[in-house]
Amino acid sequence: MGTVIDSHFLALTAIITIVYQLLFFIITALFKFDKVTDFAGSTNFVIVAVLTLVLKGSWHFRQIILTLFVVLWGLRLAFFLLLRILQWGEDRRFDEMRNNLGRLAVFWIFQAVWVWAVSLPVTVVNASDRNPFLKAVDLIGWLMWAVGFMVEATADQQKLTFKKSTENRGKWCNAGLWKYTRHPNYFGEILLWWGIFVASTPILKKAEWLVIFGPIFLTLLLLFISGIPLLEESADKKFGNVDGYRLYKQRTSPLIPLPPEIYGKLPAWFKSAFLFEFPLYSRNFPPEEQI
Numbered sequence: 236m237g238t239v240i241d242s243h244f245l246a247l248t249a250i251i252t253i254v255y256q257l258l259f260f261i262i263t264a265l266f267k268f269d270k271v272t273d274f275a276g277s278t279n280f281v282i283v284a285v286l287t288l289v290l291k292g293s294w295h296f297r298q299i300i301l302t303l304f305v306v307l308w309g310l311r312l313a314f315f316l317l318l319r320i321l322q323w324g325e326d327r328r329f330d331e332m333r334n335n336l337g338r339l340a341v342f343w344i345f346q347a348v349w350v351w352a353v354s355l356p357v358t359v360v361n362a363s364d365r366n367p368f369l370k371a372v373d374l375i376g377w378l379m380w381a382v383g384f385m386v387e388a389t390a391d392q393q394k395l396t397f398k399k400s401t402e403n404r405g406k407w408c409n410a411g412l413w414k415y416t417r418h419p420n421y422f423g424e425i426l427l428w429w430g431i432f433v434a435s436t437p438i439l440k441k442a443e444w445l446v447i448f449g450p451i452f453l454t455l456l457l458l459f460i461s462g463i464p465l466l467e468e469s470a471d472k473k474f475g476n477v478d479g480y481r482l483y484k485q486r487t488s489p490l491i492p493l494p495p496e497i498y499g500k501l502p503a504w505f506k507s508a509f510l511f512e513f514p515l516y517s518r519n520f521p522p523e524e525q526i
Contacts (some may be wrong), residue, residue, distance in 0.1 A: 244287045244362045252351045255279050260343040270320045279312035287361035295366040301357050301431055304380050315391055336476050354434040355449040365438045374432025383427030384385040390419035409483055415492035421457045422490050429452050464515055471519040472501050
């Protein structure tokens with residue numbers, strides 16, 4: 236069908252994302268109903284990927300594969316998070332936002348930026364007329380996506396199963412993949428989106444390489460803003476004075492999976508420089524003398 240509005244669908248996907256997120260923002264603001272927040276974000280990715288593929292209409296193999304990857308990831312995450320929040324009740328992230336329209340609006344604006352930015356590699360691939368033969372980087376990117384997808388899905392299910400058990404009430408999750416990283420789901424998500432970027436590189440030229448902003452934005456978001464810092468702060472407040480948790484945090488990597496026996500012996504400077512163990516993650520961690 237050719238291009239719509241602009242040659243790379245950037246304006247089109249921005250408009251679609253803004254309208255879609257605005258719709259759910261209105262629902263949330265009017266009815267104080269925040270159970271659809273994550274559903275709105277995840278399904279937005281699916282809409283952007285599928286729509287750009289269909290509108291371009293070229294149906295190159297690379298376009299189909301990357302769109303399929305986004306659809307699988309988005310639908311799994313959307314329905315997993317929706318079912319989880321329906322079971323757990325209200326989303327605690329919005330406890331201080333439900334009656335503050337300004338803060339709520341900022342959150343939804345940020346979510347719209349997240350969807351549009353992280354979708355950039357797939358958007359540009361689907362808008363491109365170029366279709367080079369498959370290269371090694373395609374396979375590498377697909378493998379990264381597959382590993383990341385399996386890690387994220389497995390970690391989500393393991394944590395859900397852990398929390399459902401009455402024996403684990405009031406405990407932090409350290410089962411399965413959570414033995415090797417404190418945030419395996421985020422590791423999987425970062426890996427799969429970098430995989431999509433890597434698999435998009437054969438068609439990128441000149442300014443199109445700026446789509447790397449997508450995975451960079453996601454990585455920085457999870458490392459420094461709405462991902463790991465918030466969860467670390469919450470866990471430290473709950474379990475910071477528990478010896479078992481303190482040992483778990485000291486011996487378990489924040490992001491990259493590593494055996495606790497190895498990670499626990501590494502020097503602090505190495506963990507901070509190469510393994511993302513930033514002081515930010517321990518700002519609410521009680522010092523030894525307070526125990």
